Amino acid sequence: MAPSRRERGAALVETALVLPILMALLLGVTTMGSAYFQKISLVDAVREGARYGASLEDDAASGGLATWRLNVKNRVVELSGGQLTAADVCVDLVTPSGSNVVCGVGDPSGAASDPTVLAPTRLVKVSVAKTIDIQFFFFSITPTLSTEVAARYERDTI
Numbered sequence: 001m002a003p004s005r006r007e008r009g010a011a012l013v014e015t016a017l018v019l020p021i022l023m024a025l026l027l028g029v030t031t032m033g034s035a036y037f038q039k040i041s042l043v044d045a046v047r048e049g050a051r052y053g054a055s056l057e058d059d060a061a062s063g064g065l066a067t068w069r070l071n072v073k074n075r076v077v078e079l080s081g082g083q084l085t086a087a088d089v090c091v092d093l094v095t096p097s098g099s100n101v102v103c104g105v106g107d108p109s110g111a112a113s114d115p116t117v118l119a120p121t122r123l124v125k126v127s128v129a130k131t132i133d134i135q136f137f138f139f140s141i142t143p144t145l146s147t148e149v150a151a152r153y154e155r156d157t158i
Helices: 010-055 064-079
Strands: 089-094 123-131 134-136 139-141 144-152
Touching: 010 064, 010 089, 010 123, 010 134, 010 144, 064 089, 064 123
Parallel strands: none
Antiparallel strands: 089 123, 123 144, 134 139
């Protein structure tokens, strides 16, 4: 049965009403998926950088603590896949006191008295803060993605 004359443009009007909503949903899923991927990449880079720093020697023969910091920072930047610069990364090697918040990373509970060596072992603290721009049709938001890790420095127990 052929559509009546009054119903001929109904499909076009319905498409015109529904299409912007579907496009907004698709764009939102894509944009938020990209932001989530960036967050996961940053978390992985910081975690792997802390692991790297936990096993990297910081003795005077290899350049001392300054060279250690630079090597760990460069490793995090390298692992981020181009998302980070050295200015976005904070790295330090500290002796925990229970209230130490270097790089915005607090001391884990119990870190000030490690039972395996009967003394506080040093901690590798790595943090990252990166502002991203999320575009959505006629507006944009700029959230800051941040992550931090405190890892036990393994060279103290060797």
